[in-house]
Amino acid sequence: MVTAHLAEDGEPAPDRLPPEGLRPTRAPDLPACLSQRHREPPRITVVVATRDRTPSLLQTLSxxxxxxxxxxxVLVVDSxxxxxxxxxxxxxxxxxxxxxxxxxxxxxxxxFAHNVALECGTEEIxxxxxxxxxxxxxxxxxxGEAFADPEVGCVTGLILPAELETPAQFWLEQSGGFSRGYERRRFSLRQPAPEPTFPFAAGRFGSGANMAFRARWLRGVGGxxxxxxxxxxxxxxDDLHAFLRVVLDGAALVYEPAAIIRHSHRREYDGLRRQAFGYGRGLGAYLTAAVWTQPALLGPMVRRSVPAMRHLLAADSVKNRGKEPDFPSELTWLERAGLITGPFAYAASRWRYRGVGPHPPAQAVSYDAPQPAGALPGGTSPR
Structure with a gap:
C-alpha cells in the first residue's frame, strides 16, 4: 500500500531529500539479478487491451x-x-x-482489463x-534498456501523433497532447522534480498508452x-495513480523519449470534446483515488493546490502556452468541468466495482500455433 510519512521534525529526511515531508514507504523491491547493469535483456509481456476495434488492433499487432x-x-485482453x-x-x-x-x-x-492481464501471468517486465x-x-x-537500472520501477515513453490532418488533431497537440518532450527525465523522491506540484502532477510523468512496470511490484500493490x-x-x-504509487514507494520513474509510439488522434471535434471532458474527469478521479487509498496525502496535496491552479489557469503554463488563437475555449472549460465531476465519478465507480475482482485467474488462449477449425477455444462460440 502507498503511504506518505511526515518527518517528526517537519524536515525532509537527509537520506531521501523528499519534497515537503513525503517519504517512500520502503526501499524498492529489487531482485538480486538486477544488480548487474549489463545483463540479458529483460523478458517483456506487452499488454494490449481492446474492445470492438479489431482493424485498429491488428495494425497495432503488425x-x-x-x-x-x-x-x-503479447497478451490481448478483450474487454x-x-x-x-x-x-x-x-x-x-x-x-x-x-x-x-x-x-x-x-x-x-x-x-480492470490490465489487472486481468496481471492475473494471467507476465514476464519480468x-x-x-x-x-x-x-x-x-x-x-x-x-x-528494456531503461530497466537495466535496478532503481527504476516504471518507464514511460514518447507518444507522437500518427497523423495531423484535421483541426481536432491539431488542437489536441496544442493542449499538450501525449508527448512529454524529447529529453530523458528521471523522477524520484530522492531527486525531486523542480515543479512545485511534484509528485502529484503525474501527467508530467507520461501516459498510459506507453508505460511499463516491474511485474512483481505491480502485482504486489494489487495492480x-x-x-x-x-x-x-x-x-x-488509472495510469496517473500507478505513476504516483511508484514514486511514493521509493522507486524511480523514467520518461524515456527513445521509447516511441504513434497514436491515432480522434479526427472529429465531437470526439475531442468528449475526450477533453474525460481527461478532466480522470484527473479529478485520480486525485480522489490517491487520497481515498492514503488519506495522509491530503495535506501535501493541499499545499500544492495553489501552484496546481496556476498550472491549470495560467496562459503561459506548460499546459496552455501551446494553444493558438483558434483553439476552442470550449475544450478548456470542458476539461475543467470534468475535473470538478471527478470525485463524484470516482465514488460512482467504486460502487460499480465493489467486490469485483479478476479471481479466479482468467485462462488465456495461445495463438502462437495454428488453431483447429470448429468451436473457439475456451468453450465459446461466435456470436
Missing part, C-alpha cells in the same frame, strides 16, 4: 511484429466485447511471429499500450485501481 527485441510476448470478431481475427492470423495470448473479460474498464497505436521498431529495446480508467465512470486516472 507494428509489434516489427519490433527489434529478442524476448517478448467486454460485443462480438467475437477480435478472437476470430486473432485465431485466423495464427501462427503469429511472436507468442500471442488472448483472454476475454465480461467486466468493462481499462484498469509488463508493458502496456493501446489498440490505436503503432509502436516504433525499437520501442521495447528502449524500455491498478479498477475504479479508475477508461470504460469506468471515472473515465481515466
Amino acid at each position: 507494428s509489434l511484429a516489427a519490433c527489434d527485441y529478442p524476448d517478448f510476448e 467486454a466485447p460485443s462480438t467475437a470478431d477480435t478472437q476470430l481475427a486473432l485465431r485466423a492470423g495464427a501462427p503469429w511471429p511472436f507468442p500471442l495470448r488472448y483472454v476475454a473479460t465480461s467486466t468493462p474498464g481499462l484498469a 509488463v508493458a502496456f499500450t493501446d489498440d490505436d497505436v503503432e509502436v516504433d521498431r525499437y520501442w521495447l529495446a528502449a524500455i 491498478f485501481d479498477p475504479a479508475t480508467g477508461a470504460g469506468s465512470p471515472a473515465s481515466g486516472g
